[in-house]
Amino acid sequence: MLNFKNIAIRRGSRLLFSGASFTIHKGQKIGLTGANGTGKSSLFAMLRGELHADEGEFSMPPNLEVAHVAQETPALECSAIDYVLDGDRELRALQRQLQEAEQAHDGIKLAELHAALEHAGGYTAQARASRLLNGLGFSTEQENRAVSSFSGGWRMRLNLAQALMCRSDVLLLDEPTNHLDLDAVIYLQDWLVKYPGTLLLISHDRDFLDTITDHIVHIEQNKAEIYTGNYSDFERMRAEKLAQQQTAFEKQQREIAHIQSFVDRFKAQATKARQAQSRIKALERMELIAQAHVDSPFGFSFPPPKKMPNPLIKLEEADIGYGDKVVVRNASLSISPGDRIGLLGPNGAGKSSLIKVLSGQMPALRGKLTNAQDLHIGYFAQHQLEQLRLDESPLWHLQQLDKQALEKDLRNFLGGFDFRGDKVNDPIGPFSGGEKARLVLAILVYQNPNLLLLDEPTNHLDLEMRHALSVALQEYQGAIVVVSHDRHLLRSVTDQLLLVADGRIQPFDGDLDDYKQWLAEQKKAGDEPDTQAAANNVSRKDQRKQDAERRQRLKPLLDAVKKAEAAVEKYHKEQQELEQQMADPAIYSEENKEALKKLLSRKAQVDDALEQAELDWMTAEENLSQAE
Structure with a gap:
């Protein structure tokens, strides 16, 4: 086993390649490709011990014959x-020892050496050498000619034959076909196919590489990467990679142009309001970071709504609350196409309740709600994740929305939310919270609403999905009302902020930085004076009781955090132990083949478990933070 870990090689001040990390196993046949001067021969020199890596570690088992x-x-x-x-x-060492034993008249030693010579194939060595020479184009008469009588090209053939004669564990061949004719190339090709050791081959002969190699190490742009398969397989993979890079570049340029168009259009339309200027800055930043997301697995957009009545929905003099408890009084709100409203306010002030009233999920206690005839609401809330059919698949959920849709089209649509291949048919019960949230968003997008009501849409979503959602909402032509603790989302998709606080809904004349200052002032003032006075009059006994109730209320969330932290620590420790075992060269020996297979399988399981544990931990921390 040849193990390359973060290898970097320089020639003087010039970097040939860096960060090379891969393992070459016993019996593999590796083609080493790349433009001249990229470091192929230098890599060979390192394997021969003629130079050392400038960075990283190279290791191989001791006593290998190279x-x-x-x-x-x-x-x-x-x-x-x-x-x-x-x-x-x-062979030559045994022959020298035989000569010495004969001179010493050591019969026992002679018997041992003859047995060793037979075991090493010494009695057939002459015939093997003759076959090699014949295969490489030498006649029987030429076998006995002096080496000095051959020209340079033929001497190189002799060097090649000498290397092949070595019963090596590792064979390094640098452009071995350069001085051969076609017959000799075919002979060498057949010989190397049968070679039992590990082969590293530098060649520009694609047919030669195709027939012999099972892996390709390609050096390009100061990177050395390994590919499985022969040279044609590598070419296909590289072509796909380059095509993806070009596609990614084109996607990046489209996304930058797309976001820039919003910046330009919005600048022309926006008022001088602080939140409008805040959105311009957010859009400009999105343009700058677009390149960081070109390889995102997500790519979706909202289709244009079929109809856009104006206004879409109107709430008049409404009281909002539960039972006898009113959290918002005398609320009036009219939403028109193109409105992009962010709701601000403390927890419990009524933001989610307002969205529920607008969506029709709960009635107002008083007042009037008027929906346009062609109103089509897309409502996202966390409880909708619980309404998914756990025994059904993502594909099934979309098929319930559109019985006439082709499966191919639905699969393509789901691919934009990173549900691909067999995943579209898997039951969603074992899905993570993030995967379920993506599916709810996919269902929402597919329904083509003209009013989006989003209550914490980014919970469970990773950074890539959040970015994709922000970009999609930029393009969305309907109206948006959103509650979110994700400030980037609020800055980038809203241009009107409403404050829900103190039982009222009113415009907030400022941006999110101003809102942060408002919260600080509210905390400092202790909200209402009578509330503060009441708090001052609370007895110590009552305070202790309130603290105990608070601890009791938070205990399940604290326990969830501790449990998630323990799981992260457990899997992280096991991951490190497995990686330490995989660093032991002995595990890659033939006799440990089954043990290695089990080790790799367990490593994959632990990696997945650690990733899920980290997600659980972040979710638990977020739930605790919100509750506090």
Whole structure:
């Protein structure tokens, strides 16, 4: 096993490649490709011990026999076949020991050495060397000619034959076909296919590489990466990669242009309100960070609403609350196409209740709600995740919305939310919270609403999905009302802020920085004076009782955080232990093949479990923070 870990090689001040991390296992045949000067021969020199990596670690098992083709051939007077036999170093060592034992008349030693010579194939070595020479184009008469009598090209063939004669564990061949004719190339190709050791081959002959190699290490743009398969397989993978890069570049340019168009259009339309200017800044920042998300697995957009009545919905003199409790009084709100409203206010002030009234999920205690005839609401709230059919698939959920839709079209649509392949048919019961939230959003988008009511839509979503949602909402042509603790989302998709506080709904004349200041002032003032006075009059006994009730209320959330932290620590520790086991060269031996298979399987399970544990921990922390 040859193990490369973060290898960097320089020639003088010039970096050839860096960050090379891969493992070459026993018996693999590796083609090493890349433009001239990228570091292929330098990598060989490192394997031969002639230079050291400038960074990183290279390791291989001790006592491996590494063979390579010498670049120069001295003008020796020995015969060609003897020169080739010199490649079998074990044979030559045994022959020297035999000579010494004969001179010492050591019969026991002679018997042991003859047995060793037979075991090493010493009695057939001459025939093997002859076959090699013949296969590489030498005639029987040429086998006995002096090495010095051959020209440079033929001497290189002799060097190649000498390297092949070595019973090596690792064979390094740098452009071995350069001095061969077609017959010799075919012979060498067939010989290397049967070679039992590990082969590293530098060649620009694609047919040669295709027939022999099972992996390609390609050096390009100062990076060395390994690909599974022969050279044609590598070409296909590289072509796909380059096509993806081009597609990603084009996607990036489209996204930048798309966001820039919103910046330009919005600048022309926006008032001088602080939140409008805040949105312009957020849009400009989105343009700058677009490149960081070009490889995002998410790509979706809201289709234009079919109809856009004006106003879409109107709430007049409404009281909102539960039972006898009124949280918002005398609320009036008219929403028109293109409105992008963010709701601000303390927890419990009535933001979610307002959205529920607008969506029709709960009635107002008093007042009037008027919906336009062609109003089509898209409502997102956390409880909708619980309304998904856990035994059904993402594809099934969309098919319930559109019985006539082609499965291919639904699969393509779900792909934009990163439900791909078999995932579209999997039951959603085991899905993570983030996957379920993505599915609810997919269902919402597919229904093509003209009014979006979003109550904390980014809960459970990762950064890539949040960015994709922000971009999609920029393009959305209907009206938006959103409650969110994600300030980036609020800044980038809203241009009108409403404050829900103190039982009222009123415009907030400021941006999110101003709202932060408003919250600080409210906390400092202690809200209402009578509330503060009442708090001052609370007895110590009552205070202790309130603290106990608070601890009791928060206990399940604190327990959830502790449990999630313990799981993260447990899986992280096991991950480190598994990685330590995988760093042991002995695990890659033939006798440990099954153990390695189990180790790799467990490592994959632990990686997945750790990722889920970290998500659970973040969710638990967020739930506790909101409750506090």
